[in-house]
Amino acid sequence: MSVVIQSESELFSNLVKYIKAPDMLKYEALGQSHHIKLHKDIWGMTSWNSGTVEFNPHNIITENEQLLQENYNDLLNGLNTTVRPKKFEPNDNVILIQGMKESIDRDLGISTTKLDWNSIGTSATAESESQTDLISEFTDAAYARKVFSTAGSSARVNQTMRLGMLWDSDSFDAAPVTIRESGIHWALTGTLKCHARVVSTDFVLDTGDLFVIQINELQENGTL
Numbered sequence: 001m002s003v004v005i006q007s008e009s010e011l012f013s014n015l016v017k018y019i020k021a022p023d024m025l026k027y028e029a030l031g032q033s034h035h036i037k038l039h040k041d042i043w044g045m046t047s048w049n050s051g052t053v054e055f056n057p058h059n060i061i062t063e064n065e066q067l068l069q070e071n072y073n074d075l076l077n078g079l080n081t082t083v084r085p086k087k088f089e090p091n092d093n094v095i096l097i098q099g100m101k102e103s104i105d106r107d108l109g110i111s112t113t114k115l116d117w118n119s120i121g122t123s124a125t126a127e128s129e130s131q132t133d134l135i136s137e138f139t140d141a142a143y144a145r146k147v148f149s150t151a152g153s154s155a156r157v158n159q160t161m162r163l164g165m166l167w168d169s170d171s172f173d174a175a176p177v178t179i180r181e182s183g184i185h186w187a188l189t190g191t192l193k194c195h196a197r198v199v200s201t202d203f204v205l206d207t208g209d210l211f212v213i214q215i216n217e218l219q220e221n222g223t224l
Contacts, residue, residue, distance in 0.1 A: 005204075006087045012075040018044050018090035019072055022160065025220050032222030040218045041093030043182070043198045044068070047086040050208025061153045061164035064212045086209065091198050093215065094127035099195035102186060113186035115195050117145040118152065118165040118213060121181045127199055133191040134183050140173040145188055161217040169207045179203040182213050 006014075025040045032038070046064060055063050070082040095103075105111035123135035148154045152165040163184065169175040180200060187193040196215070205211050 036222040117185040167211040
């Protein structure tokens with residue numbers, strides 16, 4: 001039997017925050033000087049019950065967002081036409097100070113790195129700009145940071161960077177595992193190469209379950 005650990009009202013509230021984030025940023029830009037650039041970073045974390053969905057990892061952004069949109073439409077209109085996620089949570093992102101500096105170096109051509117690795121870990125320690133890595137990244141023999149360009153999906157949509165990754169229970173030595181944090185890195189290893197870190201409430205990944213992480217970095221200029 002499928003396990004859903006989130007009420008429909010909570011799911012709907014979370015979907016509204018996630019789906020409406022671009023519109024809210026545009027609204028926030030109204031009345032601001034066009035010399036001001038606004039930046040909004042929001043992560044979507046979704047767990048799916050074993051056997052309820054299938055994804056192509058290289059198309060994970062489109063496929064996962066389609067299901068989230070279907071759930072939003074269902075809950076908005078009192079329908080039940082699509083599979084419900086086990087849990088969905090939107091979380092605002094913290095760009096680390098070292099990540100800001102590295103981004104500037106890339107823009108200036110000083111650095112040729114790229115944001116191509118996704119990590120997950122077990123610590124619920126609050127995010128801080130001064131952090132340089134995850135607090136407690138998994139160290140299972142089966143675990144390694146995943147590469148967006150080969151194992152996931154990445155795209156620019158207008159002025160939004162989108163990165164998506166699919167994780168499953170085979171990524172770990174044994175299930176269940178509890179996921180509480182995630183990061184974007186510009187290297188496979190190293191504790192000083194993390195661009196951003198986010199913390200969630202507990203996501204318990206059971207055998208066969210799927211876990212999707214998506215990062216949306218949105219930008220808007222003011223409109224006056």
